[in-house]
Amino acid sequence: MTTWPVRAALVVAVAATPASVRAQNTATTQFTVGAEISSGCAIGGSTQTTGLDFGTLDFGSVPAVATGAVTASAAATGGGAMQLQCTPGIVPRVTVGAGLHASGASRYLARSGGSDVVAYGLFSDAGHTTPIPIGTPVDSTTVGASGVITLPVYAEASMPGGGLMPGAYSDLLSVTISW
Numbered sequence: 001m002t003t004w005p006v007r008a009a010l011v012v013a014v015a016a017t018p019a020s021v022r023a024q025n026t027a028t029t030q031f032t033v034g035a036e037i038s039s040g041c042a043i044g045g046s047t048q049t050t051g052l053d054f055g056t057l058d059f060g061s062v063p064a065v066a067t068g069a070v071t072a073s074a075a076a077t078g079g080g081a082m083q084l085q086c087t088p089g090i091v092p093r094v095t096v097g098a099g100l101h102a103s104g105a106s107r108y109l110a111r112s113g114g115s116d117v118v119a120y121g122l123f124s125d126a127g128h129t130t131p132i133p134i135g136t137p138v139d140s141t142t143v144g145a146s147g148v149i150t151l152p153v154y155a156e157a158s159m160p161g162g163g164l165m166p167g168a169y170s171d172l173l174s175v176t177i178s179w
Contacts, residue, residue, distance in 0.1 A: 039087035041177050055082050059109075059120075059157050067161040071128070074153035082151040086143040090179045094138040094151060096122060097174035105134060109157065109169035116165050120157040128156050 055076040062070050076082045086092050101108040101117060108117040122132040124139060132138055132153065143149055 039090045039179060041084050041086035041090075041092050041179055043082075043084060043177070057153065057155050059155070062157075062159060064164045064166050065162045066159040068159055069128075070157045070159055072155045072157075073126070074151075074155070082153065084149045084151060084177065085147050086149060086179065088143050088145050088147050091142050092140055092149065092177055092179045094140060095135050095176045095178075096132050096138070096153075097176070098134045099171040099173045101171055102134060107134070107171060107173075109171050111165055111167045111169050114165055114167060116167075116169070118157050118159065118164070118169055120155055120171075123154040123156065124152055126152070126154055128154060 055074050057072055057074040059070050059072045074082055084092060084094075099107045101110040107120055107122070109120055110117050121128075124130045124132055130139070138151075140149070
């Protein structure tokens with residue numbers, strides 16, 4: 001029996017890399033990224049500037065024969081106080097328009113489909129001592145570090161007693177915020 005020696009061989013293959021891959025050129029450049037951040041305000045976190053739902057001011061259900069003052073306070077949509085979120089350090093200016101049924105310097109609620117009206121006034125305090133006149137800026141303060149300002153709006157309607165027709169009485173006010 002013949003025994004043959006076994007030899008192992010290790011073969012290493014080297015592949016040639018084409019010159020076009022080995023000699024790639026690179027270039028480095030830069031570009032600027034930036035943004036201009038301007039001061040501003042938002043109602044309820046919205047960045048819209050028109051068509052916002054500022055909330056409601058509802059006197060509730062009042063008997064047609066009621067006399068004297070009926071009060072209400074404005075509430076943001078979803079409840080709670082109306083708030084602005086503004087850039088800290090600015091002084092926003094809030095004005096409230098005349099409404100749809102104003103006459104002179106007075107605002108009125110009007111009955112839908114009728115000519116009956118109920119006079120009402122707006123105030124910036126719960127005691128109804130600081131009026132919010134038509135188109136006159138509401139007193140405001142510099143926005144603090146939190147950026148949130150609560151906008152108190154209170155109202156008082158003067159119920160004239162008998163003679164009012166039952167129905168829904170309403171008005172629509174425009175609110176303008178500038179800074």
